[in-house]
Amino acid sequence: MKCVSTKREIILLGIVVGLSVGFGFLLLGLCAIFVIHRWRRDHQKQLRKKYFEKNQGLLLEQLISSDENASERTKIFSWEELQKATNSFDPMLILGHGGHGMVYKGILSDQRVVAIKKSKDIKQSEINEFINEVAILSQINHRNIVRLYGCCLEAEVPLLVYDFVQNGSLSQILHSDSSNSFSLSWDDRLRIATEAAGALYYLHSAASISVFHRDVKSSNILLDANYTAKVSDFGASRSVPIDQTHVSTNVQGTFGYLDPEYYHTRQLNEKSDVYSFGVLLLEMLLKKKPILSSDESGLKQSLSNYFLEELKKRPIKEIVDVQVQEEATEEEINNVASLAEMCLRLRGEERPTMKEVEMTLQLLRSKRSKSYHAQSSARTRAEAGVQSQLNYEIDPISANSQRCYSLELEFLSSASLPR
Numbered sequence: 001m002k003c004v005s006t007k008r009e010i011i012l013l014g015i016v017v018g019l020s021v022g023f024g025f026l027l028l029g030l031c032a033i034f035v036i037h038r039w040r041r042d043h044q045k046q047l048r049k050k051y052f053e054k055n056q057g058l059l060l061e062q063l064i065s066s067d068e069n070a071s072e073r074t075k076i077f078s079w080e081e082l083q084k085a086t087n088s089f090d091p092m093l094i095l096g097h098g099g100h101g102m103v104y105k106g107i108l109s110d111q112r113v114v115a116i117k118k119s120k121d122i123k124q125s126e127i128n129e130f131i132n133e134v135a136i137l138s139q140i141n142h143r144n145i146v147r148l149y150g151c152c153l154e155a156e157v158p159l160l161v162y163d164f165v166q167n168g169s170l171s172q173i174l175h176s177d178s179s180n181s182f183s184l185s186w187d188d189r190l191r192i193a194t195e196a197a198g199a200l201y202y203l204h205s206a207a208s209i210s211v212f213h214r215d216v217k218s219s220n221i222l223l224d225a226n227y228t229a230k231v232s233d234f235g236a237s238r239s240v241p242i243d244q245t246h247v248s249t250n251v252q253g254t255f256g257y258l259d260p261e262y263y264h265t266r267q268l269n270e271k272s273d274v275y276s277f278g279v280l281l282l283e284m285l286l287k288k289k290p291i292l293s294s295d296e297s298g299l300k301q302s303l304s305n306y307f308l309e310e311l312k313k314r315p316i317k318e319i320v321d322v323q324v325q326e327e328a329t330e331e332e333i334n335n336v337a338s339l340a341e342m343c344l345r346l347r348g349e350e351r352p353t354m355k356e357v358e359m360t361l362q363l364l365r366s367k368r369s370k371s372y373h374a375q376s377s378a379r380t381r382a383e384a385g386v387q388s389q390l391n392y393e394i395d396p397i398s399a400n401s402q403r404c405y406s407l408e409l410e411f412l413s414s415a416s417l418p419r
Contacts, residue, residue, distance in 0.1 A: 049154075051154055055127055055130070055131075055153040057076070057153040059131065060135070060151070074134070074137075074150050075149060076151060078154060082106065082116055082152050082159060085106035085108050085116070086104045093105045101117065102117075103115050103116065104116045108149075113164040114163065114164050115162045115163070115165065116160070116161055116162075127158065130151075134148065136234050139209065140203070140211070142202050143228070144195045144231060145231050146165060146231065147163040148160065148163075149161045162232070165222035165224050165230050166223075167227060168222065168223065169221060169222055169223070170223060170229070171219040173223065174283060174284065174287055189284040189324075190332075190336075190365055191229075192229045193336075194358060194362055194365055195228060196216075196221050196277070196280070197277065197357045198358045199231040200213060200216065200358075201353075201355045203231075203273075204273070204354050205354075211234075212268055213273050214272065216231075216257060217254050217256075217279075218280055220233040221280070256290025256302050256303060256304075257275075257279045257280075258275075259276065261347065262348075270353065271348030271349070273354065274351045275343060275348070277343055277357065278342075278344040278351075279304055281339065281340040281343065282303050282304065282340050283303065285321065285333070285336055285340065286307065287321035287324075288303055288306075290303045290304075307341075311337075316337045317333055320337075329368075329371075332364060335360070335364055339357065339360050343357065
């Protein structure tokens with residue numbers, strides 16, 4: 001009996017020791033997981049702090065805090081906020097991508113829908129452009145300039161957070177596949193051109209600082225739910241003191257839109273944006289891309305050169321987009337073509353200012369609107385005159401006579417009304 005009892009004690013002791021060792025290993029494992037998780041969290045925290053400093057976060061905080069209006073409108077987001085907003089940057093939420101990076105759609109915790117711009121590479125020059133874009137946009141408030149909500153500096157690649165603009169870019173709509181049933185009307189094109197010109201004029205002359213965009217093109221004109229123009233992408237922009245007319249800088253921009261004078265002199269001024277806007281006008285007028293390829297030779301040609309050469313050979317109405325031919329008057333086509341031609345002059349001093357461009361476009365829209373209302377009023381007066389004549393000639397006396405004349409009235413009305 002004593003031997004059996006001893007065996008039981010040994011077994012129980014073994015179980016207790018085994019459980020204790022197992023529990024000890026489990027506790028040790030949990031502690032290790034906790035320590036590793038804590039280390040990773042601290043490491044990520046230190047890494048994000050390092051990125052924040054590397055991405056000029058302290059400088060940006062000073063720039064934003066120095067402007068009361070900017071500090072109210074612009075926020076520096078944490079990495080976790082944007083990761084949550086984009087479902088860890090889900091590829092399904094990519095709105096578009098280009099040579100410099102991708103744009104994601106996201107929803108912030110306060111339910112605002114945003115576009116988050118994430119660059120691919122990390123170079124010092126691009127970081128400086130990033131800080132430049134934030135600093136400029138934080139001081140700008142205009143209905144035709146895309147709104148900046150803030151940025152994130154806690155990632156290796158800095159991110160910008162914009163208002164989400166629903167209908168993409170002007171370029172996408174103008175140059176989409178012909179199978180796409182939607183097309184911008186002449187009225188829409190004229191309005192979008194006017195809105196974009198107004199935004200550029202504001203940047204040049206009406207903002208607290210002068211801003212030269214330096215990359216005006218149709219892919220940087222976004223369209224909201226009502227197809228209102230929103231000028232975007234200020235990564236290449238330069239702010240200039242009010243008392244300066246130009247700034248010397250390395251050449252930046254997009255071929256097809258690039259001002260030849262700026263390319264040769266490297267002196268950026270407001271007329272550089274005017275030249276690019278001239279190409280934008282041609283895009284809307286001709287519905288052609290800024291760089292054209294010849295089907296026969298394969299050689300590439302700029303839209304501006306194509307336009308100026310074709311003008312020497314045939315009337316402008318034969319060059320423009322078919323829809324423009326159908327919807328615009330000959331005077332409107334000539335006026336917009338003439339404006340584009342002035343914007344494309346090789347010497348910047350011979351080009352109009354963006355204020356003059358906007359005023360010209362506003363005048364064209366005003367004349368078009370008055371002409372439309374005058375035609376509409378004339379039709380209304382004609383219809384009212386016909387109806388008055390019918391009422392005068394046919395005087396139904398009783399309910400019975402009204403019923404008798406009803407078919408005759410219908411016949412006379414359909415025969416008399418202008419078609």
